[in-house]
Amino acid sequence: MFDMLKKIWQVGTVTKKQPFEPASKKYRGKIELIAQKNTNWEDCIAACPTGALRMNVNKIRLFHGNCIQCGNCVKICNTEALTQTTDCYLAVNAKKDLFISVDKNEVK
Amino acid sequence: MSEEELGIDLKNRIKEVLSGSLHIRHVDTGSCNGCDFEMATLSNPIYDISRFGVSFVPSPRQADMLMVTGGVTSNLEKALRITYEATPKPKMVLAIGACACGGGVVGETYANAGGIDSFVPVYVYVPGCPPRPQALIQGILLALDQYEEVLKRGE
Secondary structure, eight states, rough: HHOOOOOHHHHHOOOOOOSSOOTTTOOOOOOEEOOTTTHHHHHHHHHHOOOOOETTTTTEEEETOOOOOOOOHHHHHHHSSSOOOOOOOBBBGGGGGGGEETTTTTOO | OHHHHHHHHHHHHHHHHTTTOOOEEEEEEEEEEEEHHHHHHHHHHOOOOOGGGGEEOOOOGGEEEEESSSOBBBTHHHOOOOOOOOSSEEEEEEEEEHHHHOOOTTTSSSSSSSSSSTOOOOOOOOOOOOOHHHHHHHHHHHHHHHHHHHHHHHH
């Protein structure tokens, strides 16, 4: 019994309070899509294993429902158009909020 | 007592009950078990979702919420429908993981439906492969907000 009490005293409280601390720097979270000129969109789209990143005429569309946050597109992208954040809070009420689409040649 | 009054009584009771606790039934429709492990993490000492009054139950008849993982395979289509029908109204459905939201790695094939929303109405989508437990808690909170509105409307 004393062993158990000793262990409880040693370990202390492990339960974390909300809001939880952010994920570690290496965590692969939400992909952010910002339109930039001279981006190699075709290569990025070819690198996507699930078809989450697609092109529609002049629109680039990212569907978070398919994205597995592998980061392949970010590695291949030659500009800062695609970036990987450590954000994990992706839950939404409607499916249309999962779609992100930007214009191909937009300058920001 | 007419049926409607019974229903109203029951509704008030559910309101009363739900302000205290939420019961979740987990439905696996052909996932790779990544999301299931993250859901198991919810009840461990670190995230300890029981302190919010949320618990996992073994039967859909006791559940307020269904947590569905995996894109629906053709074998488990029926199981999902039966589980959904067995859950008492009003019921919430959460789509957990990329597969349940829109196909994910498996996509839409002859064996895989690619998303659960073609079979059951979905309250909240929680994408990620797999989603972190924090994201699941956020999803549950979002669903509860919507649930409150549904209860107010009296559906």
